[in-house]
Amino acid sequence: MSESEKIRSSEITDESAYLNRRNFIRAGALAGTAAATGLVYRYLNPPPPREVTTADIEGFSEAKGPLKDELTPIEDVTNYNNFYEFTTDKRGVASLAEDFRSDPWTVTVDGLVERPRVFGIEELLKIEQEERIYRFRCVEGWSMVIPWVGFPLKKLIEMAKPLSSAKYVAFQTYYGGSNPEGPDVKLPEGPNAMGNVFAGIPFPYVEGLRMDEAMHPLAILATGLYGKLMPPQNGAPIRLVVPWKYGFKSIKSIVRITFTDKQPPTTWSAATPNEYGFYSNVNPEVDHPRWSQATERRIGEYGRRETLLFNGYAEEVAGLYKGMDLRKNY
Amino acid sequence: MNDTQFNKVLIVVNALVPPALLAWDWYQGNLGANPVEFVLATTGVLTLLFLLISLAVTPLRKITGRNDLIRYRRMLGLFAFFYGCAHLITYSIFDKSLDLSAIVGDVWQRPFIALGMSALGILLPLAVTSTKGWIKRLGGKRWQRLHRLVYVAAVFGVIHFYLIQKSDFFWPIVAGIVLAVLFGYRLWVKFAPKVRSEAKA
Numbered sequence: 001m002s003e004s005e006k007i008r009s010s011e012i013t014d015e016s017a018y019l020n021r022r023n024f025i026r027a028g029a030l031a032g033t034a035a036a037t038g039l040v041y042r043y044l045n046p047p048p049p050r051e052v053t054t055a056d057i058e059g060f061s062e063a064k065g066p067l068k069d070e071l072t073p074i075e076d077v078t079n080y081n082n083f084y085e086f087t088t089d090k091r092g093v094a095s096l097a098e099d100f101r102s103d104p105w106t107v108t109v110d111g112l113v114e115r116p117r118v119f120g121i122e123e124l125l126k127i128e129q130e131e132r133i134y135r136f137r138c139v140e141g142w143s144m145v146i147p148w149v150g151f152p153l154k155k156l157i158e159m160a161k162p163l164s165s166a167k168y169v170a171f172q173t174y175y176g177g178s179n180p181e182g183p184d185v186k187l188p189e190g191p192n193a194m195g196n197v198f199a200g201i202p203f204p205y206v207e208g209l210r211m212d213e214a215m216h217p218l219a220i221l222a223t224g225l226y227g228k229l230m231p232p233q234n235g236a237p238i239r240l241v242v243p244w245k246y247g248f249k250s251i252k253s254i255v256r257i258t259f260t261d262k263q264p265p266t267t268w269s270a271a272t273p274n275e276y277g278f279y280s281n282v283n284p285e286v287d288h289p290r291w292s293q294a295t296e297r298r299i300g301e302y303g304r305r306e307t308l309l310f311n312g313y314a315e316e317v318a319g320l321y322k323g324m325d326l327r328k329n330y
Numbered sequence: 331m332n333d334t335q336f337n338k339v340l341i342v343v344n345a346l347v348p349p350a351l352l353a354w355d356w357y358q359g360n361l362g363a364n365p366v367e368f369v370l371a372t373t374g375v376l377t378l379l380f381l382l383i384s385l386a387v388t389p390l391r392k393i394t395g396r397n398d399l400i401r402y403r404r405m406l407g408l409f410a411f412f413y414g415c416a417h418l419i420t421y422s423i424f425d426k427s428l429d430l431s432a433i434v435g436d437v438w439q440r441p442f443i444a445l446g447m448s449a450l451g452i453l454l455p456l457a458v459t460s461t462k463g464w465i466k467r468l469g470g471k472r473w474q475r476l477h478r479l480v481y482v483a484a485v486f487g488v489i490h491f492y493l494i495q496k497s498d499f500f501w502p503i504v505a506g507i508v509l510a511v512l513f514g515y516r517l518w519v520k521f522a523p524k525v526r527s528e529a530k531a
Contacts, residue, residue: 088497200495292435299364304426
């Protein structure tokens with residue numbers, strides 16, 4: 001007699017119990033895999049934005065007058081950032097930069113100047129601060145309206161007293177990654193380490209302006225936004241804002257400003273010279289080779305709006321480029 | 331419900347999790363500063379993901395010996411087409427506001443848009459002829475030859491993905507490697523036995 005024949009009929013799982021168990025396993029498989037898929041999705045797309053925790057700036061003069069443009073909400077300004085040293089994911093910079101320390105901080109001013117010097121950030125914050133509401137147009141085709149706080153770059157240039165041979169101003173961003181040249185400032189290790197090896201552009205990030213562009217009253221060194229000290233993701237503690245140029249010209253977290261007689265290298269034009277030039281003025285007529293610059297999406301709006309020459313600051317800055325072919329000097 | 335039917339339900343439910351969360355985040359205002367860009371990127375990535383999964387079915391079937399996997403391939407391919415359509419709709423309605431001249435200009439001037447459109451253009455007849463009726467009408471051989479075009483669509487899709495990036499090519503490279511492995515496996519299966527038998531002779 002074989003073993004199977006010994007099983008009493010009472011021991012055989014009846015069909016309904018078998019089906020129940022199968023349904024139970026199936027329900028579990030459905031719920032389990034769906035939850036796992038959801039978790040993977042959430043991990044790759046973390047949602048809600050973080051609040052800005054930087055201190056209020058005291059005693060700056062507020063921008064006056066009726067606004068032509070509506071301000072972009074602070075959550076959007078501080079949670080949609082291009083800061084490749086941290087990550088190329090614009091939504092991910094805020095959390096990665098959260099613990100970035102920008103105090104102590106120094107900015108070295110050197111090169112062709114009468115008075116080279118190293119500024120502590122506290123000295124720069126003592127310069128009379130004013131609010132400037134500017135449109136900010138990214139080369140990727142989106143734009144914001146941001147209430148910056150800062151002071152004209154011109155003020156710093158005048159303090160440094162450039163020699164007559166100085167024709168350009170070069171800027172350099174702090175870089176906390178492995179870099180043979182080493183960052184210019186000694187900062188606490190850990191939170192300021194930057195390790196984005198997939199950025200595809202060389203660091204430290206560098207930018208530059210022609211002297212007359214740098215001296216233009218619209219060009220500012222910004223130390224904050226929305227009345228608060230500059231959040232790390234937006235370029236703490238001090239950054240450049242040149243509102244008539246694409247956003248990547250407005251270099252963040254500046255550690256060095258050098259006056260030169262030759263046009264300095266700039267990161268994006270060095271990385272892809274056929275796509276990005278030294279000037280990079282906002283111009284709807286001159287397309288990026290891979291996308292049109294004729295229109296832009298204002299953050300917070302659904303459709304697209306027309307992009308304006310020099311980002312709408314033509315009246316103020318067009319004179320700087322008189323007689324220049326803007327197609328060649330893109 | 332037999333196991334095949336249940337597995338199909340399992341695939342549908344899981345494939346619909348991302349758009350469900352996407353819709354939920356949109357409703358909650360949690361898509362970030364640039365929702366259109368985000369939906370565009372997410373639907374694009376999902377298209378490529380499902381295209382690659384559907385292309386992995388045959389190699390997986392041969393390696394594991396589980397011939398029943400073929401039953402899920404049509405569905406996976408149709409999901410790729412579905413996400414491709416969602417991607418196109420997001421682009422043409424929400425990004426370009428159905429401005430036809432802007433779209434035509436885009437396709438004409440920018441190779442990566444033309445590539446993306448072509449890839450979806452290739453998927454359309456494949457989706458239409460994915461039914462049993464069409465397999466019969468075309469005959470297995472012809473149907474199979476037609477459906478090999480899916481590799482062209484996938485290559486276009488990966489290049490399209492690559493060309494949108496400014497400088498960080500990590501994910502397009504990952505997609506490219508996966509596609510190369512899948513394609514390489516097919517070629518190897520096709521030519522390796524011949525090479526071996528020739529070597530023997």
